[in-house]
Amino acid sequence: MGQGQVHLAALLAGAAFILSGCGLADSHAVWPEALKVKATEPAPLETPPDVKRLVAGKLDSVFTTGSQPTHVRVSAPLHDPRGTGWTACVRAELTSVIGKPLGTQTYRVFINDGAIFDRRQVEADDNCVTQNYEPIESSVQLEAQRSPKP
The missing domain is CATH 3.10.450 (Nuclear Transport Factor 2; Chain: A,)
Incomplete structure (x- = not known):
């Protein structure tokens, strides 16, 4: 039973490690722009106040x-x-x-x-x-x- 929990923890850690590179890979992928994740744009500045x-x-x-x-x-x-x-x-x-x-x-x-x-x-x-x-x-x-x- 203890060995099963160790295997599960190792499997979850490996999956997290593999999936952590997805965001980086998407920004350098050769996919069309429509399929890439869009970066959020900063809010526009309001006009300078009087x-x-x-x-x-x-x-x-x-x-x-x-x-x-x-x-x-x-x-x-x-x-x-x-x-x-x-x-x-x-x-x-x-x-x-x-x-x-x-x-x-x-x-x-x-x-x-x-x-x-x-x-x-x-x-x-x-x-x-x-x-x-x-x-x-x-x-x-x-x-x-x-x-x-x-």
């Missing part, structure tokens, strides 16, 4: 409400190598909740399907340091400029 418009419309998705972001600037979008989305860098002058200036803070935002779905503060080795930034005009900043000061 980062200025996204950040200006959703400052609260990048910065906390009490941080009072000013001089907001964004970098050009870059394709996210981990998927079909995009990333961009956002900089602004921020204030702490007790009113103390925090200085310039930089965040990386992750954009997918035309919306910001995540953000994180950049670290020293992030490429946001070398990016070129353009200022945005948020509706909050425009409204503050239009309203008369008391």
Whole structure:
């Protein structure tokens, strides 16, 4: 009985070994293309997002409400190598909740399907340091400029 199980295990291992070469053989076979296994194509990239418009419309998705972001600037979008989305860098002058200036803070935002779905503060080795930034005009900043000061 023990010998039968050994033979069965050897038979299964041999079959697995023989069949493991089928995928490799198919890619080099002389068969017509219609009979070969098709490689899956990567998902198409979505069009680059308008980062200025996204950040200006959703400052609260990048910065906390009490941080009072000013001089907001964004970098050009870059394709996210981990998927079909995009990333961009956002900089602004921020204030702490007790009113103390925090200085310039930089965040990386992750954009997918035309919306910001995540953000994180950049670290020293992030490429946001070398990016070129353009200022945005948020509706909050425009409204503050239009309203008369008391």
